[in-house]
Amino acid sequence: DAKTTQPPSMDCAEGRAANLPCNHSTISGNEYVYWYRQIHSQGPQYIIHGLKNNETNEMASLIITEDRKSSTLILPHATLRDTAVYYCIVRGDNQFYFGTGTSLTVIP
Amino acid sequence: DTGVSQDPRHKITKRGQNVTFRCDPISEHNRLYWYRQTLGQGPEFLTYFQNEAQLEKSRLLSDRFSAERPKGSFSTLEIQRTEQGDSAMYLCASSPGMTGGAFFGQGTRLTVV
Numbered sequence: 001d002a003k004t005t006q007p008p009s010m011d012c013a014e015g016r017a018a019n020l021p022c023n024h025s026t027i028s029g030n031e032y033v034y035w036y037r038q039i040h041s042q043g044p045q046y047i048i049h050g051l052k053n054n055e056t057n058e059m060a061s062l063i064i065t066e067d068r069k070s071s072t073l074i075l076p077h078a079t080l081r082d083t084a085v086y087y088c089i090v091r092g093d094n095q096f097y098f099g100t101g102t103s104l105t106v107i108p
Numbered sequence: 109d110t111g112v113s114q115d116p117r118h119k120i121t122k123r124g125q126n127v128t129f130r131c132d133p134i135s136e137h138n139r140l141y142w143y144r145q146t147l148g149q150g151p152e153f154l155t156y157f158q159n160e161a162q163l164e165k166s167r168l169l170s171d172r173f174s175a176e177r178p179k180g181s182f183s184t185l186e187i188q189r190t191e192q193g194d195s196a197m198y199l200c201a202s203s204p205g206m207t208g209g210a211f212f213g214q215g216t217r218l219t220v221v
Contacts (some may be wrong), residue, residue, distance in 0.1 A: 032207055043199055044110075044151065071164035087150060094164050095141065096201075096210060098150030 001088065003027065003090040009103045012082075019076040020102050022088030025069045032091050033064060035073045037084040040102070046074065078106045110134060112213035114200050120219045121190055128186045129216045135204030140183050141210060142175055143199040144168070151199055158181060190220045 005023040012018040022080075024033060034049040048055055048062045055062045061074040075082055087101040113132040121127050133140050138159050143151035154173070155165045159180040169175075172190075177183040187194055197217050202208040 034209060043214045045200075046209040046211055049207075049209055057197050085150075086210075091207075094139075094156050094158075094206075095153040098143075098152070100148075 003097055004088045004099050006086075006099060006102045007089050008100065009105070009106050011107055012078045014049075014080060014106050014108050015077055017038050017076040018082065018104060018106070020073040020086050020088075020104065021070065022072070023070045023087070024090045027068050033062070033068075033071050034089040034091055034096065035060070035062065036087045036096075038083075038088065039084045044098075047086075049091075064072065070105075078104075080106050080108065082106050096102075112200055112202055113213055114213035114216050115197075116216060117145075117214065118214045118217050120221060123192060123220055124189055125187045126186065127190060127218065128184055129198055129200075129218075131183045131185070131213060133200070134204075134211055137204050137211075138180070139178055139205070139210070141201040142183070142185050142205075143201065143212075145174075145197040145199060145215070148158075151195030161208070166178035187218075190218075192220045194218060195220045 019078045035047040036044040038044045064071045082108045085101040085103050087098050089096045115130045139158045142154040145151040153166050154169050155175050157177040160177050172188045175185045197215040199215045201212040203210040
């Protein structure tokens with residue numbers, strides 16, 4: 001059972017920052033937030049994860065609110081290749097619960 | 109290539125036949141997961157191994173499904189007496205531990221005709 005809520009779709013202009021929100025109001029204290037993306041017909045690709053602190057890597061930044069009930073994935077300069085379905089996941093016990101994600105379309 | 113490898117990439121089978129898929133995880137990843145994904149849906153958890161032990165199975169995993177990881181390395185997923193409803197993408201993932209990200213293979217697309 002997915003523990004997250006995401007908007008079904010979003011658009012972003014090429015070159016602009018894409019900010020993808022996620023609500024996880026029932027998250028437990030020791031549960032991490034993970035983000036994956038999936039390009040059509042490929043396996044999901046790991047992007048980033050975090051517990052409390054904001055995280056940044058070469059792909060994206062993850063901003064987690066202080067109460068940990070929501071987070072935002074930021075793609076700083078979206079390209080056409082970032083068009084994909086983005087999944088926000090709260091890791092429960094031993095498995096990753098995928099919801100239906102946000103379909104991000106980057107527009108030229 | 110040091111990523112998760114799945115074989116075959118595509119499989120077409122007749123209803124009632126048995127099929128077996130293989131997953132080779134990233135070396136030294138002790139956790140291995142199987143997921144199933146149908147069109148327009150996110151991946152659904154099927155089962156999970158830590159080393160050779162199968163520690164959790166979803167209720168989605170009917171008696172016709174069985175998974176093994178005999179030596180704690182590669183894993184196989186077998187579906188017996190396939191049904192049309194089994195048509196889906198079967199995804200395998202591995203992770204190095206409890207809090208690390210899981211890395212997915214490209215999946216095996218099964219079509220039951």
